[in-house]
Amino acid sequence: MLTVKIFTVNFFHENTYILYDDTKEAVVIDCGCYTLDEEKEFSKFIETMELKLKYNLCTHLHLDHILGNAFILNTYGLSPHAHRAEVEKIPNPSEQAHSLRISLRPREVKVETDLRGGSVIKFGKTELRCILVPGHSPGSLAFYNEQFHYLFSGDALFSGGIGRTDLWAGSEELLIAAIKGKLLCLPDETIVYPGHGTQTTIFGEKNYNPYL
Numbered sequence: 001m002l003t004v005k006i007f008t009v010n011f012f013h014e015n016t017y018i019l020y021d022d023t024k025e026a027v028v029i030d031c032g033c034y035t036l037d038e039e040k041e042f043s044k045f046i047e048t049m050e051l052k053l054k055y056n057l058c059t060h061l062h063l064d065h066i067l068g069n070a071f072i073l074n075t076y077g078l079s080p081h082a083h084r085a086e087v088e089k090i091p092n093p094s095e096q097a098h099s100l101r102i103s104l105r106p107r108e109v110k111v112e113t114d115l116r117g118g119s120v121i122k123f124g125k126t127e128l129r130c131i132l133v134p135g136h137s138p139g140s141l142a143f144y145n146e147q148f149h150y151l152f153s154g155d156a157l158f159s160g161g162i163g164r165t166d167l168w169a170g171s172e173e174l175l176i177a178a179i180k181g182k183l184l185c186l187p188d189e190t191i192v193y194p195g196h197g198t199q200t201t202i203f204g205e206k207n208y209n210p211y212l
Helices: 036-048 069-076 083-089 093-098 172-183 202-208
Strands: 004-007 014-020 025-029 051-059 082-085 112-115 120-123 126-130 141-145 151-156 189-194
Touching: 004 036, 004 202, 014 036, 014 189, 025 112, 025 120, 036 069, 051 069, 051 120, 083 112, 126 172
Parallel strands: 025 051, 051 082, 082 112, 151 189
Antiparallel strands: 004 014, 014 025, 120 126, 126 141, 141 151
């Protein structure tokens, strides 16, 4: 069984996910933990459940999704992994904060740019397939587990919405095409876990999302 733990963190109300199976191996997706209390809550859960964190995965590198990367590296020794285009075309966290006029001093860490569309991440008995869904950001990835039909969509697809496209290298046309061509073809029962807000399903978004 694949279990999903959700932490809604920082003042952006970003969803940070821990995924684990009965082997106790786990991954974190989009760690946005920013405050000491958020870091403590995260670590307490890992310790209580006796999990071994194997990967720190990033759907994309917008500021609100990477505020916890230094914490994960310093605490668990795991560098963040993302698509190369995210590093090449998106400013570093400090530049993002300055551009968005946000009073933050994010801690920066090196990002491993080894993920591509079609890449497979393995932990325990579980596999996640990377799906490239550009448009919200240039190298935005979704992570899909075929066995249980779980999709972690980052900020590409929301319940009743899609990601904003007015940031660095964004494109609404590209995003909608990617969602229709790569996500809506997944099974209707697929549960979508977005970067913000509540979970939804592919069936719901295919039939009721006004943008699609």
